[in-house]
Amino acid sequence: MKTFFYNLGYFLSEAVKTIRYNLLSNFFSVVGTGLILFLLGMVAIGWAVGDQLITMLSEEAEISAYFDENTDTDKAMKLVNQVKTMEGVWDARLIGEEEAQARMEETLGEEAQILELFEENPFEAFIEIRIHLESMDAVLENVVNLNGIDYVRDNRAVLDQLKGITEGLKLLGYLIIAAVGITTLIIIAHMIRQGIYNNKDQINTLRLLGAPSSFIGFPFVLVGLLLTLFGGILAVALLIPLINQGYIQLGGSMPFIPLPPKEELINNTGILILTVSILLGFLGSLFGLSSIRKVSN
């Protein structure tokens, strides 16, 4: 270990020399890696926004349970309390006929005049049940089977569709992440192999002098780390203005889309990209290092 610390400066200068030896190729691999990591950053941002949207919609997932007209308020409140104890329900509230009408008037806005055509309030009282999205099936079954409940209305079709879209996006994201990982590993492993090939005489000399493989290989691991780290920094540098612009555009034209706090999104994406770049650089270097054995003696 002390040998490692005594030689940190040497390792770094060897890594820089190896990068400079093939500067143009290494420059292009940094740009390539940067663009690939930029893509990863876009996926991460998409996920963050998608998660925010799903969380919001999940919190708003609700079903409406209607009871027969003869049910009085006490009975209805008993039903509400029964529903509240069910697993997957986080809130249940009795909505009276007047509140139901007021809500509809609010929703219809100017068109609410149409309601004046009715002689009586056409809306029924119901129980508004807020649920955890993933428990919807179980809750529905339990509520329908509850004694006193006439029928149940849910927004399941819309939620299912949204769930399908977000799951599809997640799958696409995983595929992109796999492609990003494999491509970066291939690029870095190739650059390390090239570096080893260019330095094969030096490696051979070091072997004959008794240098351990870890000593010979470490500068190449550093090369891989530096290349992907520079790529990561490039990706973050491209993502920051994109996020800023995105918030300006979306905030102005589509204010209803729930966005996570901008600073938090920038910080989290930056940390993710740099961590992934370091990990991929390390792994890619290790793959590339396997060719060091082919250097004789």
Add this chain to the structure above:
Amino acid sequence: MIEAKDVSLKYQEGTLALQNVNLEIKPGELVFITGPSGSGKTSLLKLIMGMEYPTSGSLKVFGQPMTKRRGRRIRRLRKKVGPVFQEFQLIEGRTAIENVMIGMRFLGKTPRKMKEDAKNALTRVGLIHKAKSMVENLSWGEAQRVAIARAVARKPALILADEPTGNLDHDNALNILALLTSFRDQNTAVIITTHATHLIENYENATFIHVDKGNITVERREQTK
């Protein structure tokens, strides 16, 4: 330090480089390995360095059996050896002192100690004034001295020099031999291969191993008063 019993080396293409070699080299010995080109001198050095392994017989270096199975341990043994290669194998793009230091970087020495030992070694070979010169800008003779400095700075138990006089004129060849043999002491053995027997005929208190077509003859010459 080196013990060979009935060692033979046959290359994969079928060439028998050494056959039934028996020899013992003790710490602090000066050994000249002589013989014409292609006689097996370098093959003997390769066996000692663990670059090749005996196809039959037993070879021990620093008490360690030299077999392919023990390859990793053998590479560790190289830390005790100061090799001076025929083509020097200096690392281009680095200065003379960096080349000398590179041989010590994995021996656990502090950077300060490495630099001090490298400077001492370069002083010893008369090249301290070229410490910061790039090795590709040095003459053949200077590069060879850097290679010697790299070998001795490690304070090895064994210095191995492969044909160090090969490309030198008579006087420079004698100087290089004198320089190499000056590093011999009770802890450091020096083994030198050369085909120029006239350069070493005056050496005493040394062992002469003559290799010819893979067979060796050993002659020990004591010091005359």
